[in-house]
Amino acid sequence: MATNLIKQTDFDAIIIGGGACGLMTAVQAGFLGKRTLILEKNDKVGAKILISGGGRCNYTNLYSSAQQFISANEHFCKSAFAQWTVDDTISFFETYGIEGQEKTLGQLFPTTNKARDVVEVFTGLCRDLGQEIKCDVTVKNIDKSGDDFIVTYEIGEKEYQLQTPKVVIASGGLPIQKIGATDFGLRMARKFDLNLTETAPALVPLTITGKDQPWYEQLSGSSIFCRVWNDRISFEENILFTHWGLSGPAILQISSYWRPGEFIYIDLLPNENIADLIQQEKEANGKKMLLAYLASLYTRKFAEALSDKLPVEKNLASLTKTDLENISALIHEFKVKPAGDKGYDKAEVMRGGVSTDELSSKTLEVKKVPGLYYGGECVDVTGWLGGYNFQWAWACGFVIAQSL
Structure with a gap:
């Protein structure tokens, strides 16, 4: 397979994964005047958002706090949740036309009961803010090159390489393969010699x-x-x-x-x-x-x-x-x-992932690889059923964007 020559991009960061964390990172970066490129494996972004809550998307939980999350470091998520609260999530979606209605045990759903409305908030904002999205992309590798990174990816039969100062890995966990889940985030963690907390299916x-x-x-x-x-x-x-x-x-x-x-x-x-x-x-x-x-x-x-x-x-x-x-x-x-x-094909989320010891709790940047960030399900922070994992994803996206 022929590889195009390495191209220096003018993006501030490349985001691997167009799920909840990746989309929020791109939008929040856009608010700060930064340009990002999302590389998404599926033919459209937000695959897991679209199937959540039976297609209705319980996009947060009113009772969300660090107590509803499992991690080897139970305090790690507190910094992100202090920077981006449940009230921030509610206000964000209300600003862009989504009113919430509470269902069982604090779960908040759009009043329209349509998960695609949540995805459309992000795709619309990415378009308005000049954030680029490429779908049907398979990211193959990330290499360090001086202060920058080389991201290698495939579209169809062609391979491309982009040079970028910062990379955000928001590629999700191992559930659910039929909607594009891969072990990419974990493989890259091993490549960069990051410790992993043992992974297993959760909410299963x-x-x-x-x-x-x-x-x-x-x-x-x-x-x-x-x-x-x-x-x-x-x-x-x-x-x-x-x-x-x-x-x-x-x-x-x-x-x-x-x-x-x-x-x-x-x-x-x-x-x-x-x-x-x-x-x-x-x-x-x-x-x-x-x-x-x-x-x-x-x-x-x-x-x-x-x-x-x-x-x-x-x-x-x-x-x-x-x-x-x-x-x-x-x-x-x-x-x-x-x-x-x-197993993973019936699990809502993955437990475990990149060890929180490897990341700054304030920015989610990898401590020993400056410019590399991990957010969302890849990280050893796993929420309860009922909108908690989305709140973690939104908080991750906000926190990472502030540092790009």
């Missing part, structure tokens, strides 16, 4: 295999509000039974804190005490069968699934103290040992 469904799988399979499609916890954290949201295991918001959340071989625990009736409820019902109608009573709390399908674990053939009046203890243990401390997770 968990699998159940072996003798327990048929039990979950029979409940496929059933959704129940629960509290899910381990020794690190707990979440109260819905879980979803599937033919291969467990999904739903609470499971996705706990997955980021789960490690292979560990148990998770599920309270199938949070904020209630099943033994007290049964006692109350027994006083009113002791002849009611346990199966019928459970079906009044859950669905008939779920109650019947519990038949091999609980004495559902008994009426409430005949339940012994041991029966009640077993019922309470199962309902309030349902124990699950996942076999694994569904």
Whole structure:
């Protein structure tokens, strides 16, 4: 493949990746009178924005703070969040025509419920500010050349090289390959001898295999509000039974804190005490069968699934103290040992990435490679489900742009 001669650009920076972080970096740089070039692998920018929130894009979370993020350095993201707040995100989008509406647990969606409106804010601003976007580009390499960088990329069958003073790697993490995810950011980190925090799928469904799988399979499609916890954290949201295991918001959340071989625990009736409820019902109608009573709390399908674990053939009046203890243990401390997770193609985000020790928390510049920046999902900062990772991406874009 023929390579065009290295061309010195007049861009202040080249941004690798046209996702949330890359787009925000370009726009914020434009506000400061700096010119950037976005190189995007897909045929259009904002692929992950477009599929987020079921195509509606939960673009921030009202409760976002450092507490909702996982990192080897729990304090690292505080500087970026101090520079670009949730209020800044809300104000930014309102300025460009997107009003927010709060949904579950602080998630903010456009009132139009259209993720493409979020992307169009950025593409419109890039156009107005003279920021250039090239799509269908595969970036192959980044080399250091004196104080500058040489970025090698392909468009079709042609290879190009551009010389630039600064490079921003905002190429995302390993999820989701079908929308263009690659390991480019991690490969470049290794090339520049940067330490990586171990990566793994996060916000991902968990699998159940072996003798327990048929039990979950029979409940496929059933959704129940629960509290899910381990020794690190707990979440109260819905879980979803599937033919291969467990999904739903609470499971996705706990997955980021789960490690292979560990148990998770599920309270199938949070904020209630099943033994007290049964006692109350027994006083009113002791002849009611346990199966019928459970079906009044859950669905008939779920109650019947519990038949091999609980004495559902008994009426409430005949339940012994041991029966009640077993019922309470199962309902309030349902124990699950996942076999694994569904991997990067089903994960919302990647956990781990470029070690925060390698970056300035104030600018996100690589300490030992001046002019090179990392932002967004490439970095070892992973948010909860519900708009938190977008808030991190916007904050990264703002912070990096100030330093370009």
